[in-house]
Amino acid sequence: xxxxxxxxxSAANPSSARTPVYALVGNPNCGKSTLFxxxxxxxxxxxxxxxxxxxxxxxxAYSQHGQPITVIDLxxxxxxxxxxxxxxxxxxxxxxxxxxxxxxxxxxxxxDATNLERNLYLVHQILDxxxxxxxxxxxxxxxxxxxxxVDVARLxxxxxxxxxxxxxxxGRGLIELKLAMSRADLPxxxxxxxxxxxxxxxxxxxxxxxxxxxxxxxxxxxxxxxxLLTDQDSVRVAGSTPxxxxxxxxxxxxxxxxxxxxxxxxxxxVNSRYDAIGRIAAEVLLQTGETGPTASDQIDxxxxxxxxxxxxxxxxxTLLFLxxxxxxxxxxxxxxxxxxxxxxGVKSAMPxxxxxxxxxxxxxxxxxxxxIFLPQILILFFFIGLLESTGxxxxxxxxxxxxxxxxxxxxxxxxxxxxxxxxxIPGIMATRTIEDQKDRLVTILVAPLMSCSARLPVYxxxxxALVPGDRVPLLTKVGIMILMYALGTVGAFxxxxxxxxxxxxxxxxxxxxxxxxxxxxxxxxxxLHMLERGWLFLRRAGTIILGISIVLWFLSAYPKAPDGTxxxxxxxxxxxxxxxxLLEPAIRPLGFxxxxxxxxxxSFAAREVFVSTMAVVFNxxxxxxxxTPLRQxxxxxxxxxxxxxxxxxxxFTLMIFYVFAMQCISTIAVVRRETNGWKWPLFQTAYxxxxxxxxxxxxxxxxxxxxx
Amino acid sequence: xxxxxxxxxxxxxxAVAATWxxxxxxxxxxxxxxxxxxxxxxxxxxxxxRRR
Numbered sequence: 001x002x003x004x005x006x007x008x009x010s011a012a013n014p015s016s017a018r019t020p021v022y023a024l025v026g027n028p029n030c031g032k033s034t035l036f037x038x039x040x041x042x043x044x045x046x047x048x049x050x051x052x053x054x055x056x057x058x059x060x061a062y063s064q065h066g067q068p069i070t071v072i073d074l075x076x077x078x079x080x081x082x083x084x085x086x087x088x089x090x091x092x093x094x095x096x097x098x099x100x101x102x103x104x105x106x107x108x109x110x111x112d113a114t115n116l117e118r119n120l121y122l123v124h125q126i127l128d129x130x131x132x133x134x135x136x137x138x139x140x141x142x143x144x145x146x147x148x149x150v151d152v153a154r155l156x157x158x159x160x161x162x163x164x165x166x167x168x169x170x171g172r173g174l175i176e177l178k179l180a181m182s183r184a185d186l187p188x189x190x191x192x193x194x195x196x197x198x199x200x201x202x203x204x205x206x207x208x209x210x211x212x213x214x215x216x217x218x219x220x221x222x223x224x225x226x227x228l229l230t231d232q233d234s235v236r237v238a239g240s241t242p243x244x245x246x247x248x249x250x251x252x253x254x255x256x257x258x259x260x261x262x263x264x265x266x267x268x269x270v271n272s273r274y275d276a277i278g279r280i281a282a283e284v285l286l287q288t289g290e291t292g293p294t295a296s297d298q299i300d301x302x303x304x305x306x307x308x309x310x311x312x313x314x315x316x317x318t319l320l321f322l323x324x325x326x327x328x329x330x331x332x333x334x335x336x337x338x339x340x341x342x343x344x345g346v347k348s349a350m351p352x353x354x355x356x357x358x359x360x361x362x363x364x365x366x367x368x369x370x371x372i373f374l375p376q377i378l379i380l381f382f383f384i385g386l387l388e389s390t391g392x393x394x395x396x397x398x399x400x401x402x403x404x405x406x407x408x409x410x411x412x413x414x415x416x417x418x419x420x421x422x423x424x425i426p427g428i429m430a431t432r433t434i435e436d437q438k439d440r441l442v443t444i445l446v447a448p449l450m451s452c453s454a455r456l457p458v459y460x461x462x463x464x465a466l467v468p469g470d471r472v473p474l475l476t477k478v479g480i481m482i483l484m485y486a487l488g489t490v491g492a493f494x495x496x497x498x499x500x501x502x503x504x505x506x507x508x509x510x511x512x513x514x515x516x517x518x519x520x521x522x523x524x525x526x527x528l529h530m531l532e533r534g535w536l537f538l539r540r541a542g543t544i545i546l547g548i549s550i551v552l553w554f555l556s557a558y559p560k561a562p563d564g565t566x567x568x569x570x571x572x573x574x575x576x577x578x579x580x581x582l583l584e585p586a587i588r589p590l591g592f593x594x595x596x597x598x599x600x601x602x603s604f605a606a607r608e609v610f611v612s613t614m615a616v617v618f619n620x621x622x623x624x625x626x627x628t629p630l631r632q633x634x635x636x637x638x639x640x641x642x643x644x645x646x647x648x649x650x651x652f653t654l655m656i657f658y659v660f661a662m663q664c665i666s667t668i669a670v671v672r673r674e675t676n677g678w679k680w681p682l683f684q685t686a687y688x689x690x691x692x693x694x695x696x697x698x699x700x701x702x703x704x705x706x707x708x
Numbered sequence: 709x710x711x712x713x714x715x716x717x718x719x720x721x722x723a724v725a726a727t728w729x730x731x732x733x734x735x736x737x738x739x740x741x742x743x744x745x746x747x748x749x750x751x752x753x754x755x756x757x758r759r760r
Binding site for chain 2: 350351352353354355356357358544546547548550551553554
């Protein structure tokens, strides 16, 4: 590939003595993470929707000569004038404002060929920084399919930097890119941009102050001066160095002057930049075919339709849960039989005693009770991966936005809420894409109400007890599962509505959401995502759940009752039994006894621990002639007066409780970190647990009154 | 293995598990978060987000 030989800057280029550092930047959803993974061999999460990357990630790529190159994957940004905390991370790293991150030597800028003009805005700002830039034009195949092509050679000529055409998804253009990244000298941009005359003096004055007081390099100072003039509500993150007081004073003086004159300085700058970009785009964009509605547009006419869109969403959810119930049945039976076989093996190999009890009733029953749900977890994440990879998730966001806007939720809240179906923690971290702090806080407060994957084992266990055997049609089970997920979603929307009108008042901002083109799912990415989640599930089962099961066995086996007492009496007078009895007065109105109370206490560590706790509490030792021993043990459990403990109403009430209860210590810790204090996580725990209790009370007492 | 030896071994296992759980809980106080259990991206910036 012929690269232009423009002026190069040895000062800006990395020294040969150390590893060069590239910052990878681009608009959201232009393929940054895919390119990052292709370059570094890492497996960062990728998705066909904006906002997947909310923090910087660092990896090592290797040049064609085997030299290491550090690559920093930065969150997507439409502009360096940051409007949200994740965009501020990108801006501050590029400007060298971060005290904890050195300014990158070079910038690897990736743009989406199907949306060239909008993507070039960020490139245009980056070129102002005066750093060596490599430009990657990604998704050339999609642009061609849409009837346009990008004249790469002409773009290279216009900007004066190396431009590489690429299809990151299938690896095309990667060799050329690595060759360019390996170059010892990269040309600096020849790009020149005339700052509007009305603004130019302010830029010069701010630049001089930034050089003198903030010790910025001349070109970086100029770029930062331009940003200060468009970044009216500067979002800063901790770690970025504050501006010198004199620079701030100059900025305020100019702003006051322009306000007095009625000059829209920010608008003038932005329009001027877009004019320059428009001229470049006109030169490099070539029409190669008919431009009409694309296949994506035609699919969207149905999928985002106000009526059909909801039907499609409902059909997708039904298909998901049908798969969970049907496809998982055989592998679950296999796992169950293996667990039973293992427990029997231990029993036959060891004489009776505490160690044997610990292994069978504690470790194997506890861990086995949870890992039996692995196939269903894998199916759930396979479907989520498919929906993300194809681009359908963004359409689901579009449909939901109509509803979310009515309750005052920010449209950007959808992706964090959607992520929370897998786990609330990445969902809460994804709220960093939300510009408005009140909207962000509302989203953080309601995100854990979305039914996470840790609730799935609890729901499934309760479903097994609630609707035993094959007497109930499969669609009823699917309906109950959809009801649980819908309840969590409606609860989240309801509380968001309440918070936006009381604690965190504010007008809902307009949502500007990009609908990415549909793509065929990358089976490798989907499979990797699914396996990663499966591995994490197994790791939890093999670490924290195993640890808790062992400790719980001790708490339920000690202190020892006198010889001759029944298992039930032993459990009742054990440490765990006493704790359960202490809690019982508070949960008895919900139909729960002290044994369920033990599960509620332990599952505060992680929701799925409830299942392992039930296995330990009910001493559900696996038997090879019964594939569902825990369910049968639970169905046999009784109150002291002989009434069944796990009636369908109690099972349903427990599911309702877990929909709303904040039973996750890790989520509380993350909320504390994201909100900088204990006030909001404590409030969140109180309102969620309070709601769970009240709704469970209404369901149980109402159901009892109605004769269920 | 005699019942007494089994009791000793079981209690030792319980002590190891309890110690590990306590240490894990205390370690999280230094670096609050999921500890990598949930699959979320590990943050590189230790400081919390806040406005200037």
